[in-house]
Amino acid sequence: MRETTRIVRAMLTEAIPGDPIHGGPVFAAPFHVPGDPEDVPYSYGRSHNPTWTALERALGMMESGKGFEARALVFGSGMAAVTAIFGAVLRPGDVVMLPANAYFTARVLVQEYFAKMGVEVRFAPAGGGAQSHPLDGVRLLWIETPSNPGMEVVNIRVMCERAHAVGALVACDNTTATPLGQKVLELGADYSVVSDTKSMTGHSDVMLGHVAVKDDTLWAGLERWRTLTGSIPGPMEAWLAGRSLATLPLRLERSCANAMKIAEFLSGRADVLRVMYPGLKTHPEHGTAARQMRMFGPVLSFVLASRGAAERFLKAAELVTDATSFGGVTTTAERRARWKHDAIEEGFIRLSAGCEEIEDLLADMGRALDAAHRSTL
Ligand SMILES: *Cc1c(COP(=O)(O)O)cnc(C)c1O
Numbered sequence: 001m002r003e004t005t006r007i008v009r010a011m012l013t014e015a016i017p018g019d020p021i022h023g024g025p026v027f028a029a030p031f032h033v034p035g036d037p038e039d040v041p042y043s044y045g046r047s048h049n050p051t052w053t054a055l056e057r058a059l060g061m062m063e064s065g066k067g068f069e070a071r072a073l074v075f076g077s078g079m080a081a082v083t084a085i086f087g088a089v090l091r092p093g094d095v096v097m098l099p100a101n102a103y104f105t106a107r108v109l110v111q112e113y114f115a116k117m118g119v120e121v122r123f124a125p126a127g128g129g130a131q132s133h134p135l136d137g138v139r140l141l142w143i144e145t146p147s148n149p150g151m152e153v154v155n156i157r158v159m160c161e162r163a164h165a166v167g168a169l170v171a172c173d174n175t176t177a178t179p180l181g182q183k184v185l186e187l188g189a190d191y192s193v194v195s196d197t198k199s200m201t202g203h204s205d206v207m208l209g210h211v212a213v214k215d216d217t218l219w220a221g222l223e224r225w226r227t228l229t230g231s232i233p234g235p236m237e238a239w240l241a242g243r244s245l246a247t248l249p250l251r252l253e254r255s256c257a258n259a260m261k262i263a264e265f266l267s268g269r270a271d272v273l274r275v276m277y278p279g280l281k282t283h284p285e286h287g288t289a290a291r292q293m294r295m296f297g298p299v300l301s302f303v304l305a306s307r308g309a310a311e312r313f314l315k316a317a318e319l320v321t322d323a324t325s326f327g328g329v330t331t332t333a334e335r336r337a338r339w340k341h342d343a344i345e346e347g348f349i350r351l352s353a354g355c356e357e358i359e360d361l362l363a364d365m366g367r368a369l370d371a372a373h374r375s376t377l
Helices: 003-008 050-063 078-089 104-117 127-132 156-165 216-229 235-245 248-267 286-292 307-316 358-374
Strands: 071-075 095-099 120-124 140-144 169-173 191-195 209-213 274-276 299-303 332-335 348-352
Touching: 003 050, 003 248, 050 071, 050 209, 050 235, 071 078, 071 216, 078 104, 078 140, 078 169, 078 191, 078 209, 078 216, 095 104, 104 120, 127 156, 140 156, 156 169, 209 216, 248 274, 248 299, 248 348, 248 358, 307 332, 307 348, 307 358
Parallel strands: 095 120, 095 140, 140 169, 169 191
Antiparallel strands: 071 209, 191 209, 274 299, 299 348, 332 348
16 A cells, blocks of 8 residues: 555554444543553553554654654653753763754754753764765754755755764654655654644644654653653644645645746746755755655745845735745744844745645746846846
8 A cells, every 4th residue: 555545544443343433532630540550451541641642653654664663752742842852862971963053942952952961062064065074973863855944955864874873873853855755763863853833734834843753762762851851742732743744745745846946937037046855956965855755844944135125025915925834734934034033135035835736836926036136137
């Protein structure tokens, strides 16, 4: 059976006559537990929940690859999932290496907390530059590809082989591509970490994250962290995520096709200084992206001449909602430098392609670019 078919049917319940074909969210703090809690699958809602279990089975299936079955754990947000890996792995004296352009909040977390608790934090150059950077002494190598918001790509297989040769574990933030678009565990990563707030849930209304692993010991470390810290999702969020999963292949296929056409359209405009999308042949790591990604993702970035031009474009575009985050069914974009997180141009825009008709999006963006350009003349 093809993966898409399995995902569409992943949340169906067992065919027991008279039962609903989909399970609802199970809202419970304590469960009935007479006697030994080891005798029951569920005892208390901070440790486990049947709605999580159903979602984790589906996510584990999506993260699996040739020769292994992945196991997933859901968390209250992408950052809760990221924190679980740092917390489960890093001890004083350990070295963690992150890309210089890693997701901003992850960088702040390791610097403000883990560094102060005696973990050595090192930064590797962004994108392809990371591939020859020395890894000696590293306990945990963090990679993020394509990176947010620069759309830089690293070769996952090469990075994992190099890290494993020095005994390091590898975590790959797979948020922009999703496990449908890129199988990072199959490419060698020990941890796949995803903010399910983005494309995985896809409707811009849920905060959620997950980590998937191949190894039972790594799984147990993460589960222990989640139970002790209580970084859990609510049953309603987990249920909404399961409901969204069935449409992920359809949503992502359309968003990625739209992103490709928007990237091509922007590349042909004289008023756009630069377009960054792994699907474009002009992307410096396009070859690597084409080998390791099944879809190039819904996110692209481009640069206009100035802050003013970017602001005018976003104001003039009716079908490009000015908002942060990405991966929703509606097209959104923002002038990224307003957050002051990354070393990027004032006119840098990150855009997340939604599922609208591409003709409408291109016509609207063309009009908005003309308007943004006209008022500078
Ligand atoms: C959004 C995001 C996160 C954090 O996820 P939250 O759900 O917002 O906590 C981590 N990594 C990347 C690449 C992201 O885009």
